[in-house]
Amino acid sequence: MGDGPVTFTAEEVEYDQRSNVVTARGRVEAWQGDRVLRADEFTYDRDTGIATATGNVALIEPDGQTLFADRVELAGGMRDAAIEGLRGLLTSNARLAAAGARRTGGTVTDLARVVYSSCDLCAEDPTRPPLWQLRARIATLDSVEQRVRYRDAAVEFGGWPLLYTPYFSHASPDAPRASGFLSPTFGTTRFLGAFLEVPYYWAIDDHSDATISVTASSEQVPNLGGVYRRRFNNGEVSFEGSLGSLEGTDADGFGGHIFSRGRFTLDENWRAGFALNRASSREYVQAWRYGAPRVLTSTAYAEGFWGPEGYARIDTLLYQGLDAANSTALTPFVLPRFFADYVFPNDSLGGRFSIDASAYSLFRSAGTDTRRAGTRAAYELPLVGDLGEIWTFRTHADLIGGWVDGLALAPTYGDAAGDGFYGRAHLRSALDWRLPLVRGAGEYGSQLIEPRVQFVTGPSTGSQVRFPNEDSLDFEFTDANLFSLNRFPGRDRLEGGTRVDYAMRSAWLFPNGGQVEGLVGQSVRMATDETFAEGSGLEGRRSDYVGRLRLAPVPWFEMVGRARLDKESGEGRLWDGTATVYGGPFSLSGGYLLTNPAPNVTTRKREEYSLGANVRVNEYWRVGLFGRYDIGLDRPVSAQLSATYEDECFIFETRFVRSWAEDPTTLADYTGGTLLLFRIGLKTIGDFGLRAL
Incomplete structure (x- = not known):
């Protein structure tokens, strides 16, 4: 490239035959290879190959970066240069200026008396002076390593030096990624004392990288953590892990964790993946700031997709409960679990038939072991009547069989015994009628009234306590499943008998785009068997009342809520609502939640309210507030205050979080306490964080 010809254009060109020097003046543009030079005057010595440019010099690099200078002397195919009065426009809005510079080989540029910033000028x-700038005596820009190194450097804010370092380095703004130390995080926590985390980022190759972190603290021995990531042509993997110890808690001694996942595309239909997540204790991962999980799930799976019609998945599941209340012996291991379904094209009547199959094997050290297989066939046919009413016929047919051991040992089922083989078949059908009555758009918008009635019938299931229940424990009756044929979320519990579901839905659509929409409904069963547990809302013949409401009459206000009311007293068993007010630069929201004890899940009534606000003070400042209060316990649950400043070159974030736990002095309730976080980000250079807990 150094031997290539120099081509240029100019308003005036002069050639001295004795000295063999070419001089060009007036809007000169010269290029050699993929480098371009622009200047007011340009001279080129054909014998030495040295070119000199003066006056409004601009040198455009192959990567798009532009260097401006008062005078430039070039050699070696424009790769070697001596520059006076350098000013550089780099990627990511970065700017650089120096009194002088020398470039060698087109890759390394040494600069003297350097100023660097990514802030816009006033x-x-x-x-x-810009908001911040980095000033150094000497700097080196290496385009191969894509790093910028400074010596005798100081960071100035508003022209005032606030931080000095004899050596500083950061990735070049145009570097997609580069190895090096990342910004450290320091602070203090209740169990670590004062701590300092220093991460090192290793760009291994174009497809993989790793981050290695060492955390030193005043109260614990150092902790070593790391993250490895790799992309393949057909997938990706990531592994996060750590090794260390923890003293002064119930989990004293050596500990560690691993969080990993991977996913691979096998062909156009199939993909496979895994997740391996284990930890020595919840206290360990919380204290060393690796999150606060209550349950860790490990899995390996394969799944297939055949357009919108077909799907299949086989996997295995291994759980680790990290709460002290979780019994390891009762925690299940699922090997394997299988599910597949297929939806056939619509038939000539417009109906759709689907079929699925499922199976799982579940084991425990103590308690219930279950193996189950089942299938469901479903058909749905919608029809529209002469009056505009919509008739929908639905039917489900279930066939389930399995084997259970140790059912009597499961605390959920008391003293019931049902070990051995079990099997059952069930068929239920429904006729759903809806009549949407719409009043056309007028001066006040349009209105909708839609009564709906569904008749469901099928054999009674009776008491199902002798069957294991693994997938239908977490049940909640709301408007979302009022018209479901089987209102349990899984297949271990089936709903039979005859019932009638009915609801009234109404909506008012305003001309300005606002609306009010709501629904209230109930279900009546013919039988009073023990299908549903006490407190579910479906015990007895008549169910509780369920409803929902969305109120958005104007663009700046919205309220969404749902409720379940006792069928006898009208007392609220479930209230869940939020209201939000939008005001241009701000939003204000409030919420209320009331839930009664859920069968098989919770034993405590929960009642709390929340308030939140987000305010954009101006173009750069944002402030947020959030709080939750537990009415039943008569104490706050959490409170948070945040303030963020962000412009083209600088980020400042501060966050205060206060959480109230039952006993904040024990690590079992480590999430209770106070968190104070400060983060300063100099864009294109790095972040600096302070954390106190």
């Missing part, structure tokens, strides 16, 4: 006063 439009009213360009001579005013």
